[in-house]
Amino acid sequence: MADKASKAMNLLKLAEKRASLKKELDDRRRKQQLDSVPYLPKDCVSNILIRLPLESLQRSRFVCKPWFNIINDPRFVLDNLHRAETVLIFLCPVNGVVSRARFHHQDLGFRENPNTFSVESKIFELKSINLLHRPQIHPSSKYAIKYIVFADGKSTVSEFNATCLGKIRASCDGLIVIDNKLKDGELAIMNPVTRKLSLLPLGTIYPPHEESFGLARCRETGGYKLVHLFRDESQFIGCEVLQIGEKSWQVIDGPSFGLLKWFGFEPVSAIGALHWVPEIDHSEHIVSMTMDDLKFHKIMLPKSSRSNDRILEVSDHLCFVAHEEMNEISVWILKSVSGEPWSKIYTIAIGCIRDLIPLYFSRFKWEIYFMDKDGSVFVFDFRDRDMRKIAIKKGSFPIHEASYLAHVNSLVSWQINANRDTIES
Template sequence: MAEKSSKAMSLLKLAEERASLKKKLEEGKQKQQVDSVPYLPKDCISNILIRLPLESLQRSRFVCKPWYSIIYSPTFVHDNLRRAEKVLIFLSPINRVSRRSDRDSVFRENPNTFSVEAKIFDLKSVHVLHRPLIDPSSKYAIRYMMLADGKTTIGEFNATCLGKIRASCDGLIVIDNNLKKGELLIMNPITHELNLLPLGTIYPSHEESFALVNCTQGYKLVHLFRDESQFIGCEVLRIGERSWRVVDGPSFGLLKWFGYEPVFAIGALHWVPEIDHSEYIVSMTIDDDKFHKIMLPKVSRFNDRIMEVSDRLCFVAHEEMNEISIWMLESLSGEWGKIYTIGVGCIRDLIPLYFPKFRWEIYFMDKDGSVFVYDFEKEQMGKVVVKKGSFPFLGGAYMIHVNSLVSLSIKENSRDTIEY
């Protein structure tokens, strides 16, 4: 009996020794595998990640804590913004298809879609007494169009809203909050970060223009509006502050129209005061909120536009004989200089869209929705391939935008109760 017990103890000890040896071998193997992985410096990883599209970056941030830290670092976000190409952001109807050919161009909401209004309720859920029912057919999808290589590509933010897009800057957009009259919100459609902005001036029925800019004081929202006396008023909100600040509007006459979106270039915002036959533009320097009157090199007509290119202000004007001239203003104290004349492929109804950031081209849109691109190096005008039904913003319902990871830490609104 003692002999059997001794053998059992020996077998148990042998089993324990083998288990211990196996564990050491596995630990050594794992260590060898870890040691065999080459070390990549943080700067090298950042240099690789910065080349990924935003969709991939959104997924890559959850790979590990170091990657998350890199992707959301201020330096990485700034470098990513510098690399971002311009797109056209717009609102698209949801689940409203009238023709079979339009089905691919209409956004279909799914349970994972980010709802701006639902987020607003979440932010203020403690104070909201009841949530009104929102008709799904009144919602719009926030989408964007990329123009490159002679074709268009529709991109999805997977986000919906009820309100109109009022302004865009560095990947941030300002939208009407249709749940409360006169209220605005600011959000990044890529990251879905959203915050409410304080109430500003409200008039029952008025023309108005909004512009979001990034200046030395941070992000600033400028609001021009026609008051009850038909004069132009102006108020400015520094993002993160609790109230708007009233500033003096232009003193040299009335702005007659707010149809064109303002353009930010050479340290100022610029408006064309009339839809047709305008002799000057109205400019507001951002650092001191002062208004100036700048004469145009020639009278602006219906299809002419002011545009930004490389932080300078351009005036794209239609000439006689189906030519388009491009004038440039490099400083507010300087004079316009004609830098180019497009003499091939011009159509009288071509409306300038924008200059890309990284290619010496200019995009145009015809009144029927056709898109054209002029290549300055090849001196050629070409037609862009546009999928039928994918250009839903005829009449100006689009805005120049860049997709980015820019984030804001905006103070919560101080109002204790919000009633919807």
């Protein structure tokens, strides 16, 4: 019996020794494999990651902690923003709407699938809402947030997999300001790519057909300011400004050089200011507000505007695209609000362009996009002096100008790193 016990003990020790040796060999192999992987400096990894599309970046940030830190670094976020091309963001009614009988507070999120982000569901998480006092909303008012890309003569409609009930009021650097339909007069700011969302404090509540919102970045602080112009009971223009992140709006005097007659065009952010065209037709000037000092300026246009003329941003300059008497379109540039004159840089005289409405300039190519009155989209290449039609699937994109905004997809947040004076995500 003693011999058998001794043999069993020896076999057990031998098995343990073999297991220990095997573990040691496995550890050596893993170490050799790790040692064989070349070391990549942080800057190299950053240069590789910055070339990935946003969808891949969103997933890549969770690969490891170093990648997470790189992708969330403010400098990386700004670099990514500077590489982003302009798109048009718009709302599209969602098919298969929930029936009225099922529309109760649990259904406010309208979640078709777990991957869909609902603005209203997020608002419920952020803030307790009194269901007895919320406005009556029909479920057919639910919209999907989409965007359209024009490139190489084609158009591509993509989704953020996000839904909302409210209207998009403003867009800047990938951020959008959107109505909170669960509380009258309240707004939310969000990035539809990162799905970050925050409620904004209540400002002046006034009928929406008599107001205009503009979102712009302040050059001095790097923060974002939301400007709200509205017509008061005396028919004068009131103004209030919200520094995003603060708890209250700042009330300031409206423009002192006359009434804005119509809020038909969305303001344009360029040369450190927001710019409005006060009339839809025959306007002699624009109204500008510089973001650093919140002062209004009256800037004369190089010529009286017409109904199809627009102001646009191009390379951080302000551009006035104007139709001439003949079948021509003039392109004017303004580089500063400090009294510099407009400079005429080009005249487009090709094809039937009388009814073309300017949409936006490409950020990386010397191209300008137009929309015809029937919804057709054209692009003019200044280098080739060529006007081309963009292929668009019928019904995939709204033709009414008030239904879309120029936008860029980015990782930007409204939070500020004051020490570095940069956008922080």
